[in-house]
Amino acid sequence: MTELLPVAVLGARGRMGSEAVRAIGAAPDLDLVAALGSSDPLESLVSAGAAVVVDLTVPEATASNVRFLVDHGMHAVVGTTGWTADRLAELEAQLAGSPATGVLIAPNFALGSVLASAFAATAARYFESVEIIELHHPDKVDAPSGTAARTAQLIASARAAAGVPLAPDATRDELDGARGARVDGVPVHSVRLRGLTAHQEVLLGSPGEQLTIRHDSYDRASFMPGVLLGIRSVAGHPGLTVGLDGYLDLQTGGRS
Numbered sequence: 001m002t003e004l005l006p007v008a009v010l011g012a013r014g015r016m017g018s019e020a021v022r023a024i025g026a027a028p029d030l031d032l033v034a035a036l037g038s039s040d041p042l043e044s045l046v047s048a049g050a051a052v053v054v055d056l057t058v059p060e061a062t063a064s065n066v067r068f069l070v071d072h073g074m075h076a077v078v079g080t081t082g083w084t085a086d087r088l089a090e091l092e093a094q095l096a097g098s099p100a101t102g103v104l105i106a107p108n109f110a111l112g113s114v115l116a117s118a119f120a121a122t123a124a125r126y127f128e129s130v131e132i133i134e135l136h137h138p139d140k141v142d143a144p145s146g147t148a149a150r151t152a153q154l155i156a157s158a159r160a161a162a163g164v165p166l167a168p169d170a171t172r173d174e175l176d177g178a179r180g181a182r183v184d185g186v187p188v189h190s191v192r193l194r195g196l197t198a199h200q201e202v203l204l205g206s207p208g209e210q211l212t213i214r215h216d217s218y219d220r221a222s223f224m225p226g227v228l229l230g231i232r233s234v235a236g237h238p239g240l241t242v243g244l245d246g247y248l249d250l251q252t253g254g255r256s
């Protein structure tokens with residue numbers, strides 16, 4: 001008989017964590033050995049024998065959780081937002097001392113969202129203007145979304161590599177926030193509305209034409225294939241990977 005992979009979930013009672021607990025429980029190759037809430041000690045992961053730990057908590061807790069996991073040689077699949085450039089740099093430095101450990105930081109586990117961000121980055125060099133609108137449920141604690149921040153970074157670096165100048169904008173009289181937040185120079189507008197789950201539009205414009213790239217998650221079930229892919233793949237990708245696209249071959253549609 002093949003051995004089951006021992007997996008644990010942090011934030012197990014949350015909206016995403018509870019969905020992940022169900023998905024892992026239904027996967028024939030995975031064994032859910034721990035499901036922790038905010039008051040449970042991380043040390044219990046060690047006695048539970050977790051090999052892969054999924055973090056679906058809060059921005060203020062995720063970096064210290066992952067530090068603990070790497071210290072204890074556990075692979076981490078992280079969906080939680082709040083990973084600033086400084087936090088990522090600290091994690092990379094820690095991982096240098098633990099070369100067999102894999103960490104996946106995935107701002108969005110929905111395959112459609114990963115593709116939409118990749119399409120937007122491809123398109124961004126060909127248009128004069130680009131802006132992002134992200135729309136979420138009103139219980140979300142962070143803005144802009146991690147997905148929007150990541151999409152903006154991908155767009156900005158694709159435009160910079162192609163020598164595309166910043167989008168034109170003649171605004172000089174502005175109510176604070178009216179033009180959104182700037183992420184690497186890309187305006188990002190955040191909507192919080194009851195009834196929504198997780199949605200994003202990238203608007204690209206040039207003289208006489210517009211391209212809109214939109215993705216909708218109507219249900220957290222949309223994130224589960226990506227969570228399971230991350231769990232099954234993380235040990236084979238030592239070091240830090242940011243974005244589920246790092247585990248997908250987007251050119252051929254295969255999995256790396």
Ligand SMILES: NC(=O)C1=CN([C@@H]2O[C@H](COP(=O)(O)OP(=O)(O)OC[C@H]3O[C@@H](n4cnc5c(N)ncnc54)[C@H](OP(=O)(O)O)[C@@H]3O)[C@@H](O)[C@H]2O)C=CC1
Pocket residue numbers: 010011012013014015016017036037038039056057058059060061078079080081082106107108109110146223
């Ligand atoms: N990558 C992706 O595809 C997705 C990512 N997300 C991200 O995942 C994260 C969780 O989202 P969501 O499930 O909606 O949020 P919830 O608020 O529903 O759940 C968060 C959970 O985190 C736990 N928690 C709170 N504080 C701490 C702490 N200090 N230490 C450890 N755990 C803590 C809570 O546990 P308790 O209930 O026990 O207090 C709670 O159950 C967010 O950052 C969100 O942006 C969300 C959807 C998709």
Ligand SMILES: O=C(O)C1=N[C@H](C(=O)O)C[C@H](O)C1
Pocket residue numbers: 081107108109136140141144145146147148197198199
């Ligand atoms: O909080 C959420 O709900 C989501 N968070 C992630 C983000 O901030 O991008 C992923 C998805 O958008 C849902």
